[in-house]
Amino acid sequence: MLILILSLITIHAHAADERSIAATTAEELRGFHNESEVGYIVVGGNTKSESFSGKTANTYGWEKDVLKISGHYLNAKAKNQTTGVKENTAENWSAIGRYERILVPELYSAFVQAGYSGDRFIGVDLGQAYDIGAKRFWISNDKVKFFSELGYRYLHENFRENSVTGTTSEKESHFVRLYSQIDYTHSESVKFGFWGEYLPDMKDNENFRLNFSPYTLILLSDRFSLKFGYEGYYRSQPVAPNTIRLDYRHVTSLIAKF
16 A cells, blocks of 8 residues: 655645644734645555545734634545446535634633535535534643534535435424544654534434544644544444445545645
């Protein structure tokens, strides 16, 4: 297996994202910031496949206000052993805009957020999510940063056309959103982190989502680091019957900060 990690060219910017080591003061967040992450994996030999993933987060802060725009795209292809043709095996994307107001530096902030997403292979053609909530920092120092978010999410999903019946469907969900993230600086070159997100539906006790990710960052320089992690996305009610509820991926990528 050959792992190729591509670098990403970024424009005039600096780095930040709610799922990276979080800045906690208005001064740290002030101005433009960007963080970009890209990974490319090629597998050869008896089995041939390739996958590409990319993430970007752009932040602009002024006074006690922060505007964030982020997104990701993942695509995986594998060679069909019967036909010999490369076929897509995974494809998903997201685009998110977020406004955050720092109420008490290093302690409290409030936010609103809107986002769009799609996941072809679990059957979601387009998802629209709208959030409102608050953030609370529990620990914030040079060694450990730990915060939680509590809020409400409205989610509307349009599902892909059923190949058998030719029909389409949609679903509305009203979630309570519980999110926590902790980042620990082990040394100047090694950092560990974990984030988890739980979304129970207020109107349907059997409908909930659970997302989580442990990860390790190896700092190569002030601007570049390697990320190794695992991401899990669990849906208690999958779109199609008889499908696996947990989607997961192992992450190996290069992160660029400017």
